[in-house]
Amino acid sequence: MSERIRVLLVDDQELIRVGFRLVLEAEPDLEVVGEAADGEAAVRAVAVHSPDVVLMDVRMPRLDGIAATERIVRAHPRTRVLVLTTFDLDEYAFGALEAGAGGFLLKDAHRQELIGAIRAVSRGDAVLSPRVTRQVIDRMTRAQRRPPGPDPLAGLTERERDVFLAIGRGLTNGEIAQELYLSESTVKTHVGRVLAKTGSRDRVHAVILAHRLGLADDTAG
Structure with missing residues (x-):
């Protein structure tokens, strides 16, 4: 088996982190190495665990996903960030892409879509949810x-x-x-x-x- 993809879960809602952990740990090539409930904790956790991919919520206390993404990408260029959001046109998510996130996915994505996105981002591919790609492009090229x-x-x-x-x-x-x-x-x-x-x-x-x-x-x- 090839080396497993190390994932850090970042969300201020514990139940969401538990759900993601259950989904990801059922995959033989994915390993959840840590969790964080806010951006500050996420930055510290990346330094400790050196994950390949961070699943990053955008609306969190203390430090939001934009600022956390920017810090992580700057300090740990090999770690990829996949932004997760509830809203199609989340202002924070657009900012996170500009901050260096490698992808953008809605939280209601199907299980296989999420797993495929993690694998793609870990390879260096870009991931933009089909439902929001057009909005992202329009906003950033207007x-x-x-x-x-x-x-x-x-x-x-x-x-x-x-x-x-x-x-x-x-x-x-x-x-x-x-x-x-x-x-x-x-x-x-x-x-x-x-x-x-x-x-x-x-x-x-x-x-x-x-x-x-x-x-x-x-x-x-």
């Missing part, structure tokens, strides 16, 4: 459709451009590999180069850039 200045894709090779377009459509590394007839390791290398060359902090921001440029499939996600 100011202008195309960024000013030089073409941000000018430095990409033809293959890297193909990979960028696939990222913009919300495809995972595995799906890109299948579509472009490449190995996943090769795709991972291309993704890293694409993010660096386009100045995208992560896959979420690469998706946003693709939409700003009008190069993404509006039906994606």
Whole structure:
């Protein structure tokens, strides 16, 4: 068996944490390494447990999910944050994505959707709930459709451009590999180069850039 994905649960409601723990610990490749009831405790818990993925609530006392996400991403760049929220258009959730969260999912997501999102985020893929992807893109690109200045894709090779377009459509590394007839390791290398060359902090921001440029499939996600 491959190494298990270490998960930290962050929610101010104990029953929600218990429910998530029961769901995740039933999966052979997932391990819950700790829990936290607020953002301050989450930051401390990440330092102690070094989780691969943090399931982060956004509305909590003492320190909310935005501030906690920003601190965690800055101090522990290898730890990925998956934001969970009750509301489709939660202002905190938008802020958390801008703070560096690797994904956004509603709390009423189906069991397999949640598990799949954790696995995807741990691999470095972006996860945006299908029900809110359009709102996220619209909100973060409303100011202008195309960024000013030089073409941000000018430095990409033809293959890297193909990979960028696939990222913009919300495809995972595995799906890109299948579509472009490449190995996943090769795709991972291309993704890293694409993010660096386009100045995208992560896959979420690469998706946003693709939409700003009008190069993404509006039906994606």
